[in-house]
Amino acid sequence: MYTTSALAEAQSVTEDMPESKIAEREKRGAPRFPVHKASVLRRNDNEIYTTLINVSASGVAFLSAVELEMGEEVTLKCHSTQNEEIVQLDLPITIVRCHFDEKELEYEVGAKLQKVTFEYREMLKHIAETYSKLAHLN
Numbered sequence: 001m002y003t004t005s006a007l008a009e010a011q012s013v014t015e016d017m018p019e020s021k022i023a024e025r026e027k028r029g030a031p032r033f034p035v036h037k038a039s040v041l042r043r044n045d046n047e048i049y050t051t052l053i054n055v056s057a058s059g060v061a062f063l064s065a066v067e068l069e070m071g072e073e074v075t076l077k078c079h080s081t082q083n084e085e086i087v088q089l090d091l092p093i094t095i096v097r098c099h100f101d102e103k104e105l106e107y108e109v110g111a112k113l114q115k116v117t118f119e120y121r122e123m124l125k126h127i128a129e130t131y132s133k134l135a136h137l138n
Contacts, residue, residue, distance in 0.1 A: 030057040033127045039078040043068075050109075052078055055124055058113055060093065063106040068095045073114065080123040089119050 037052040039062055051063045060076065068074070072095045080087050093111035101108045113120065 031128075032056040032061070033124070033131060035127060037078055039076055041066075041068075042075040042077060043072075050076070052076070053108070055127060057124065058116065059096070059111055060091065060113070061108065061110050063101070063104055064098075064109050065106055067100075067107050068098045068109055070095055070098065074111075076111070080119065080126070082119065082122050082126070087119055089117070089123065091117070091120060 032054045033056070034054050035052055039050045039052040041048040041050045041062075041064060043066075048064060048066050052060060053063055054061045062076065074093060074095070076091045076093050078089050078091070080089055092114040094114055095109060095111050097110040098107050100106075
């Protein structure tokens with residue numbers, strides 16, 4: 001369960017702050033929000049279907065059928081609904097971990113965002129607000 005203060009902290013990522021500050025927050029334990037969202041990894045000229053499994057202020061985790069190298073720079077594409085419109089997010093990421101998940105029979109990949117875009121912040125804000133509403137129902 002996410003506390004109200006953790007949700008408030010996640011919502012604050014929509015403020016204009018330097019990426020270095022966002023990275024500092026992540027190191028301090030910024031909340032990660034579980035999601036289950038279709039995504040596509042663009043690697044060289046290949047596209048690999050993936051599943052986004054969590055998001056935070058400066059990074060993402062996803063499942064991939066393909067093993068990725070630490071330090072590899074790729075683009076993760078997903079969609080988000082913003083202001084009742086579907087927006088495509090092209091997220092430049094750097095792979096920070098990749099290990100085979102025996103349960104999922106796929107690689108679980110962790111990645112750091114190279115750039116935190118306005119659209120990503122809006123998506124994270126929407127997810128944080130959704131978790132906040134769910135927390136108040138319990």
